[in-house]
Structures are given as structure tokens and as C-alpha cells.
Amino acid sequence: MPFDLAFIWAGIIAFAVLTYLVLDGFDLGIGILFPFGKSDHDRDLMMNSVAPVWDGNETWLVMGGGGLFAVFPLAYAVLMPALYIPITLMLLGLIFRGVSFEYRWRTKRWKGVWDMAFFGGSVLAAFCQGVALGALVQGIDIADRAYAGGWFDWLTAFSILTGLAVVIGYALLGATWLVLKTEGDLQLQMRGYSWWLGAMTLALIGLVSILTPFQDAVYFQRWFNLPGSLISMVVPLLMLALTWTFFAGLNDRKDLQPFLSALGFFVLSFIGIGISFYPMIIPPSLTIWQAAAPDESLAFALVGTVILIPIILAYTAYAYWVFRGKMDPNEGYH
Amino acid sequence: MLESFSAETLARVQFAFTVSFHIIFPAFSIGLASYLAVLNGLWLRKRDETYLNLFNYWKKIFAMAFGMGVVSGIVMSYQFGTNWSVFSDKAGPVVGPLMAYEVLSAFFLEAGFLGIMLFGRDRVGDRLHMFATAMVAVGTLMSATWILAVNSWMQTPAGFGIGENGQFIPLDWWAITFNPSFPYRLVHMVLAAFLTVAFVVGAVSALHLLRDRADRESRRAFSMAMWMAVVVTPMQIMAGDLHGLNTLEHQPIKVAAMEGHFDREGDHQPFALFGIPNEKDGRLDHAIEIPYLGSLILTHTIDEQIKGLNEFAREEWPPVAIVFFSFRVMVAIGFAMLGLGLWSIWARWRNGLYDWPWLHRAALVMGPSGFVAVLAGWITTEVGRQPYTVYGLLRTSDSLAPVDAPAVATSLVAFAVVYFFVFGAGVFYILRMMNQRPATPKTGLHDGPVRAAGITPAAQIDPNFIPGAQPKEN
Numbered sequence: 001m002p003f004d005l006a007f008i009w010a011g012i013i014a015f016a017v018l019t020y021l022v023l024d025g026f027d028l029g030i031g032i033l034f035p036f037g038k039s040d041h042d043r044d045l046m047m048n049s050v051a052p053v054w055d056g057n058e059t060w061l062v063m064g065g066g067g068l069f070a071v072f073p074l075a076y077a078v079l080m081p082a083l084y085i086p087i088t089l090m091l092l093g094l095i096f097r098g099v100s101f102e103y104r105w106r107t108k109r110w111k112g113v114w115d116m117a118f119f120g121g122s123v124l125a126a127f128c129q130g131v132a133l134g135a136l137v138q139g140i141d142i143a144d145r146a147y148a149g150g151w152f153d154w155l156t157a158f159s160i161l162t163g164l165a166v167v168i169g170y171a172l173l174g175a176t177w178l179v180l181k182t183e184g185d186l187q188l189q190m191r192g193y194s195w196w197l198g199a200m201t202l203a204l205i206g207l208v209s210i211l212t213p214f215q216d217a218v219y220f221q222r223w224f225n226l227p228g229s230l231i232s233m234v235v236p237l238l239m240l241a242l243t244w245t246f247f248a249g250l251n252d253r254k255d256l257q258p259f260l261s262a263l264g265f266f267v268l269s270f271i272g273i274g275i276s277f278y279p280m281i282i283p284p285s286l287t288i289w290q291a292a293a294p295d296e297s298l299a300f301a302l303v304g305t306v307i308l309i310p311i312i313l314a315y316t317a318y319a320y321w322v323f324r325g326k327m328d329p330n331e332g333y334h
Numbered sequence: 335m336l337e338s339f340s341a342e343t344l345a346r347v348q349f350a351f352t353v354s355f356h357i358i359f360p361a362f363s364i365g366l367a368s369y370l371a372v373l374n375g376l377w378l379r380k381r382d383e384t385y386l387n388l389f390n391y392w393k394k395i396f397a398m399a400f401g402m403g404v405v406s407g408i409v410m411s412y413q414f415g416t417n418w419s420v421f422s423d424k425a426g427p428v429v430g431p432l433m434a435y436e437v438l439s440a441f442f443l444e445a446g447f448l449g450i451m452l453f454g455r456d457r458v459g460d461r462l463h464m465f466a467t468a469m470v471a472v473g474t475l476m477s478a479t480w481i482l483a484v485n486s487w488m489q490t491p492a493g494f495g496i497g498e499n500g501q502f503i504p505l506d507w508w509a510i511t512f513n514p515s516f517p518y519r520l521v522h523m524v525l526a527a528f529l530t531v532a533f534v535v536g537a538v539s540a541l542h543l544l545r546d547r548a549d550r551e552s553r554r555a556f557s558m559a560m561w562m563a564v565v566v567t568p569m570q571i572m573a574g575d576l577h578g579l580n581t582l583e584h585q586p587i588k589v590a591a592m593e594g595h596f597d598r599e600g601d602h603q604p605f606a607l608f609g610i611p612n613e614k615d616g617r618l619d620h621a622i623e624i625p626y627l628g629s630l631i632l633t634h635t636i637d638e639q640i641k642g643l644n645e646f647a648r649e650e651w652p653p654v655a656i657v658f659f660s661f662r663v664m665v666a667i668g669f670a671m672l673g674l675g676l677w678s679i680w681a682r683w684r685n686g687l688y689d690w691p692w693l694h695r696a697a698l699v700m701g702p703s704g705f706v707a708v709l710a711g712w713i714t715t716e717v718g719r720q721p722y723t724v725y726g727l728l729r730t731s732d733s734l735a736p737v738d739a740p741a742v743a744t745s746l747v748a749f750a751v752v753y754f755f756v757f758g759a760g761v762f763y764i765l766r767m768m769n770q771r772p773a774t775p776k777t778g779l780h781d782g783p784v785r786a787a788g789i790t791p792a793a794q795i796d797p798n799f800i801p802g803a804q805p806k807e808n
Contacts, residue, residue: 051453052448052449052453052454055400055404055449056442056446056448056449058404058408059437059441059442059445061408062411063437063441063442065408065415066430066433066434066436066437067434067437069411069422069426069430069433070431070433071430071434073422073424073425073430073501074423076414076426077419077420077422077423079415080414080415080416080419080735081415081736084735084737085745087412087416088745088748088749091409092752095405095756096756098405098408099401099402101401102397102398102760103398103760106398106763106766107763146423147736151738293426293427293430293431293501294427294497296427296503296505296507297426297430297431297504300507301430301434304438304439305434308438308439309438312438312442312443315443315447316442316446319446319449319450322450322454322457322458323449323454
């Protein structure tokens with residue numbers, strides 16, 4: 001396991017994608033839950049709970065894509081044509097949900113239209129992200145530094161399953177976020193949803209985890225052959241522990257614990273995928289080192305990244321701190 | 335209809351379409367973020383509520399434009415890979431890190447502080463709020479810097495080698511970033527963004543002055559906008575001239591296309607005010623020319639000659655007509671801007687700045703001129719770079735992703751429908767907000783005292799309007 005620039009960069013890109021999942025997951029989840037808001041007032045609150053932070057969250061997606069372009073250009077050049085349709089649909093979904101944050105305050109007649117755009121765009125974006133993940137796990141054909149498959153290769157039962165899993169999982173993050181940020185009836189409603197969504201998310205994670213080792217013999221070995229499996233098995237055990245803290249948190253009417261536990265589900269699933277993939281960046285045949293840009297590019301980009309990422313994390317944390325606590329129903333600039 | 339086009343043409347149309355839509359929003363938000371920082375600074379310094387009212391008015395419009403810029407920008411960051419994957423693979427090692435720096439130093443900064451700027455004044459206090467506002471402005475300028483470094487490198491590549499696998503290998507990052515056309519392009523674009531906003535602000539203020547010439551906020555904003563027009567337009571014309579000389583040095587074919595210059599003729603170069611480029615026969619038809627002016631513009635002498643298109647191989651030509659016409663549109667608008675600026679100086683001197691309806695009508699008409707000029711300028715430089723993506727080194731036809739024409743056609747139609755629908759609605763809402771006067775207590779429809787009919791002049795329907803009163807912070 002050479003510890004070199006490409007390896008460090010794989011870690012940074014993985015970190016950016018994970019940060020994206022952690023941050024944008026709950027605000028896409030708010031969109032997925034949007035039609036279940038019982039009144040205009042509740043829906044306003046739901047949206048306002050993420051309005052000050054959503055574009056910062058989505059910037060991590062640009063970081064993931066832009067970072068891949070910068071340091072693993074070959075992976076980017078293979079992945080994007082392979083996932084042409086889900087990526088395009090995801091982008092269109094993000095457009096609809098992104099503009100709704102402002103649009104729905106600017107019109108009365110069309111407010112319902114933008115509410116639907118917020119919901120539909122969020123579901124579409126989440127589903128496509130899950131489908132893209134599933135397609136990546138299943139592996140992508142490469143020949144001569146380019147994607148060599150057909151343009152519907154991504155569409156399989158497995159990728160639809162991962163798509164569904166991500167939609168449900170994001171909805172869980174959204175519900176537990178609202179448990180954290182709201183009070184009264186809305187909080188009660190979301191706590192109720194969290195039970196169901198939590199159970200469904202865990203069931204789907206379990207199903208995907210069982211199916212994944214059968215997508216590729218390498219994954220199977222990674223998970224079920226000694227001694228590697230001893231380390232790999234830590235992940236499912238931690239998942240069990242988090243399952244307990246999640247449901248206990250809901251049961252004890254804790255505000256923060258269910259949200260953090262749900263984020264933990266995502267972090268662990270992500271680590272699980274990492275264990276399956278390494279050292280591939282695009283299974284089954286493109287490794288991190290094959291896809292990496294020359295060291296001159298990696299080194300130049302790394303200097304700024306190690307300086308700027310901590311600063312970004314600091315002011316992002318500050319922005320969350322400024323808007324901490326329960327939502328004030330009367331606040332908002334609109 | 336789209337079946338007859340090649341995947342390359344469709345991919346080019348798609349990129350041109352999505353990037354043209356996108357550039358409108360950053361061009362606006364780069365200028366507006368700086369304007370907002372100035373307004374907020376003036377409010378904190380002078381405690382004159384006119385500035386605060388203007389700040390609160392334009393910040394809501396900024397939020398709209400910024401949101402549209404974010405979502406149309408995410409599309410751009412993935413389009414390189416979906417449609418131009420060979421370009422991405424080959425040029426990624428050079429342009430990728432520059433874009434990563436744009437994300438890290440600009441996008442995060444803007445997005446991180448935007449929430450505080452929009453929603454946070456009461457929570458963080460004036461000082462930190464001012465800091466956040468300034469950071470948003472700095473972020474927009476940083477973003478322009480990096481992306482223009484990328485674009486300029488594609489126009490005038492420098493500081494690289496070619497690897498065994500065909501990739502561009504970065505050798506000297508300083509030379510890559512500060513490539514020969516970068517400083518000119520950066521100055522030209524940032525000034526263009528400032529002018530775009532100056533003319534939008536000028537038009538909105540002029541609209542409200544036409545309705546009520548005593549409107550304090552509109553008087554202040556109109557004055558500021560016209561100062562910008564007077565001061566920045568001449569700077570921009572000079573910057574454009576220098577940029578043109580730089581282009582002549584590095585991309586003479588582009589300049590020949592801009593000029594509609596096919597052959598050398600006589601001992602000096604005329605400038606064609608108008609003409610119809612005839613690419614087939616290699617000449618400019620129906621030309622209306624001013625003698626000597628071409629030499630004067632391009633070489634700053636009256637008798638020096640430059641190379642014509644016919645002296646270059648045909649497969650190196652860009653589409654001449656597009657470049658020729660878009661360049662003329664940009665230049666014409668530049669001089670119209672200068673004209674309005676001079677008119678406003680005259681009006682100011684004669685104490686008519688707030689009272690001359692024809693000046694206000696002209697300013698209103700000139701409202702969208704910045705956007706048109708920005709688009710025309712980008713069309714000139716980007717179409718003029720054809721047939722290359724990395725000038726002289728990587729042809730557009732060799733940059734394409736292995737995606738079939740039907741897939742590109744379908745996504746193109748999807749983008750077109752969605753963009754016209756979504757951004758059309760957004761522009762409509764922005765115009766409706768602009769139609770309300772700046773001191774209206776609650777701009778927008780949400781929960782203000784008077785809601786119906788956003789198209790009626792707000793002053794006439796808003797019974798709570800008190801001139802100069804501070805609107806309740808919401």
C-alpha cells in the first residue's frame with residue numbers, strides 16, 4: 001500500500017464525497033419529505049431550516065466532480081460518459097430543487113409548482129446518485145482510456161435498489177434533522193417518520209451489503225476471507241451499535257442522537273464501499289494510480305487543498321453555529 | 335430535426351447553450367456582490383438609510399441570481415466529463431487543478447458566507463455581517479480569476495509538456511496560470527461584470543425615476559450607476575483594445591475573423607463597419623469600410639499590415655461570420671454605453687440627472703446591454719478559438735466523449751426545455767422584483783402588507799409607504 005500523492009488524493013476525494021453525503025443528504029431529504037409537511041407554515045419551516053446552508057452543502061458535489069477532474073482526470077473522463085443519463089438527470093433535478101429555495105417566495109399562484117419542483121428535483125437527484133453508485137459498484141467497461149460500454153449499462157435491478165436506498169436514506173437524514181431543528185407537532189411527526197425510515201434504511205443497507213460481494217469476486221474475497229475479513233467485520237459490528245443508539249435516541253426523545261446515528265449509517269456504508277473498492281477508483285480495472293494525474297498536478301493542487309480545506313471546514317462550522325438551535329418560525333428574510 | 339447533426343455539433347451546441355445561460359448569472363453576481371459590499375459599507379459609515387434600503391433591495395435580487403448561478407454552474411462542472419471526456423483526460427492535469435482552486439478558494443467562500451449575508455445581520459452583528467458580505471464579493475472575484483486562468487490557458491497554452499499517454503503535463507504553474515492572455519481577459523471580464531451591473535442598476539433606478547423623480551433610493555442608485563458608466567466604460571474600451579492587441583499576437587486568425595479581413599489590400603488596413611463575410615469565396619461582401627482605421631486599431635500605426643484569413647489554411651479558420659458579427663455587437667454596445675455615460679455627465683452638469691426623462695428612458699433601454707455585450711464578447715473569443723479546444727494543440731473534433739448523437743441530442747433538448755422554463759421563470763421573478771421601488775417595505779410577494787398585482791407601481795398601491803422610512807428588517 002504505497003503512501004504517495006495519488007493515495008493521499010484518493011483519501012481527499014473520498015472525504016469530499018463523504019462530506020457531500022453528510023451535508024447535502026439531509027437537505028435533499030427535506031425535499032423528499034416536503035409533500036408530507038402538513039401546512040404551508042410547516043413547509044416554510046422545513047425549507048428555512050436548510051436555506052442558509054444548502055448551497056454550501058452542494059458545493060461539496062462540485063468539489064467531488066471538480067476534484068476528480070483535477071487529480072484523477074482519467075476516472076472523470078470514463079465515469080461521466082458511462083453515467084451520462086443518471087448524471088444529466090441528477091443535474092436537472094438539482095436545478096429544479098435549487099431554484100425553488102428562492103422561487104417559491106416570489107409567487108403565490110405558482111407556489112405549488114415550485115413546491116413540487118423542490119420535491120421532484122430532490123427525489124430525482126437522490127435517486128440518480130444512488131443509481132450512479134450502484135452502477136459504479138457493478139463495474140464499468142474501459143478500453144483504450146475511454147468508456148467502452150453501452151449507454152444503458154447503468155440500468156440494472158441492483159442500481160435501482162441502490163437508488164431507492166439512497167432516497168430512503170436521505171429522507172431519514174432529513175427527518176432526523178427536523179427532529180433536531182423543530183419543536184411541537186412537526187417534530188412529533190418527523191420523529192414518527194424516523195422510526196419507519198430508520199428501519200427501512202437499515203433493511204436496504206443490509207440488502208445492498210449482502211448483494212454487493214456477489215457483484216465481483218474481489219469484493220467477496222475482501223469481505224469473507226481471513227484475515228482481511230476480521231477488519232472488514234468491524235464495520236457491520238459498528239453498524240449494530242449505531243442501530244442501538246439510533247432507536248434508543250428516538251425512544252428517549254433525544255434531539256441530536258438520532259441525527260448523528262443516521263449520519264453514522266452513511267459514514268459506515270461509505271467506509272464499507274471503500275473497503276470493497278480499494279485500490280480501484282473505478283472497478284473492476286482502473287486503479288487509483290492508473291487514473292492519477294501526473295505528480296506535478298497532484299502536488300500543486302495538494303498545497304492549496306491542505307491549507308484551504310481546514311479553513312473551509314472552520315467557516316462552514318461557523319455558519320452552522322450562527323444558525324444553530326431550534327427554528328424560529330418568525331425568522332427569515334423573505 | 336436533430337438527427338442530421340453529428341455528435342460533435344450537438345455537444346458543441348449543448349456546451350454553448352449551457353455555458354451561455356450560466357455566464358449571465360456570474361456576470362451579474364460578480365458585479366452585484368461588489369456593489370452590495372459598497373452599499374453595506376456606506377450604510378455602516380454614514381448611517382444613511384438610503385444605503386440600507388438599497389442593500390436590502392438588491393440583496394434579494396442577488397439571492398435569486400446567485401441561486402441560478404449555482405445550479406447552472408454545477409451543470410458546467412460535469413459537462414466537461416459527460417460530453418468532452420477526451421479533453422478532460424488530456425487537459426485535466428493542467429486545467430483541473432486550477433478549477434479545484436476555484437472551488438476551494440471561491441465557491442466555498444461565497445456559499446459559506448452567503449447565508450450570513452442574507453439571513454444573519456441580526457444574529458452576528460454589523461461587523462461580522464460586513465465581513466461576510468465582503469467575503470462573498472471576494473469569492474466572486476476569485477472565482478472569475480481562476481476560471482479565466484483556465485479559459486486563457488486553453489486560448490494561449492503555456493508552461494506544459496506532453497506526456498507519453500497524450501496528456502498535457504504541467505511543468506510551470508506560474509506560466510500556466512499567468513499565461514499570455516490571462517491578465518487581459520481577467521481585466522476585460524471583471525470590468526464587463528461591473529458595467530453589466532451598473533447598467534442594470536441604472537435601468538431599474540431610471541424606471542422608478544420616470545415614475546417618481548423624488549424617489550430617494552433611485553436617485554442615489556442612478557447617480558452611482560452613471561458614475562460607473564462614465565468611469566468604467568472608457569477603462570473597458572482601453573482594456574478591450576489591449577486585449578485585442580494580445581489576441582493579434584497569439585491568435586492572428588481570430589483577429590482576422592473579427593475584422594472580416596481576408597486579404598491584404600493596399601498599404602494600409604481599413605476597418606469594416608459592416609459587411610457580410612463570404613467564407614466560400616474568401617472575401618467580405620457589401621463592406622462599408624473606414625480607411626486606415628484597421629491599421630490604427632490593430633497596430634496603433636496607420637500603415638502597418640496584418641495577415642488576412644486567406645494566408646492561413648482553411649482548416650484553421652473559425653466560423654468567420656459568427657465571430658465577425660458578435661464582435662461588432664460587443665463594440666457597438668461598448669460605444670453606446672460610453673454615449674450614455676457622457677450624456678449623464680452633461681445632465682449632471684446641467685442639474686438634470688434626475689429630471690431628464692429621455693436620459694432615463696435611454697438608461698432603461700440600456701438595462702440589458704451589459705448581458706448582450708458579455709455574451710457577444712464570449713461568442714467572439716470562444717467561437718474564434720475554433721477549431722481547437724486547446725489552441726493549436728487539441729482539436730475540438732478530437733476532444734469529444736464517446737457518447738452517441740441521440741444521447742447528446744436528448745440531453746440537449748432536456749437542458750433547453752428545463753433552462754427556458756426554470757430560468758425564464760427566474761428572470762420573470764427578478765423583473766417583477768425590480769418593478770417595485772427600492773424602499774418598498776417587503777420586496778417580493780411573500781408576507782408584505784400589500785400583495786396583489788406585482789406589476790402595478792408599488793408607490794401607488796402601497797399605503798404604508800413613507801418616503802425615507804426604514805423598512806422593518808425582516
